[in-house]
Amino acid sequence: MRRRDFITGAAGALTLATLMLATLMLPTPTASLAQTGNSSLSGMVIYQGNEPATARLYLAREGKYKQTTCRFRGGRNVGYSFQNLLPGRYELVIIAPGARPRRMWGVQVGSFDQKQLNITLL
Numbered sequence: 737m738r739r740r741d742f743i744t745g746a747a748g749a750l751t752l753a754t755l756m757l758a759t760l761m762l763p764t765p766t767a768s769l770a771q772t773g774n775s776s777l778s779g780m781v782i783y784q785g786n787e788p789a790t791a792r793l794y795l796a797r798e799g800k801y802k803q804t805t806c807r808f809r810g811g812r813n814v815g816y817s818f819q820n821l822l823p824g825r826y827e828l829v830i831i832a833p834g835a836r837p838r839r840m841w842g843v844q845v846g847s848f849d850q851k852q853l854n855i856t857l858l
Contacts, residue, residue: 775845778817779853781806781830788813789857791832795843797824823847832857 781791788806793816795802807814828840835857845851 773820773822775821775823775847775849775851776817776819777821777826777828777843777845777851777853778815779855780813780815781832781855781857782813783832783835783857789832789835791816791830791855791857793818794829794831795821796827796829797822821845823849828853830855830857 777795781789781793783789788808790808791806793804793806795804795818802818804816804818806816823846824844825841826843826845828843830838830840838855838857840855843851843853
């Protein structure tokens with residue numbers, strides 16, 4: 737009885753194609769999920785006396801900027817939110833009337849992270 741070679745013959749080609757397809761369906765390492773953009777950063781911006789701030793926020797990573805403002809609903813501050821972020825380190829700049837602009841380097845957002853960051857302005 738001759739030993740059948742795994743890769744030769746029509747049956748072997750089918751087996752190789754099945755093996756390659758199975759390899760593609762293996763769990764993907766976390767590093768390759770970095771392009772999904774399923775993370776978020778949100779929070780409140782207040783002045784030192786706990787008064788809600790009407791602030792403009794800029795979030796930067798690798799030369800690309802996103803911008804948002806603190807939102808108010810029914811006279812109540814509901815804060816800011818950046819959605820669909822890629823994991824990584826960001827720079828956050830906050831500008832509000834009556835306060836010094838604030839810059840925060842190294843704001844870390846992980847994969848599928850729903851990060852909360854509350855900011856007090858001086």
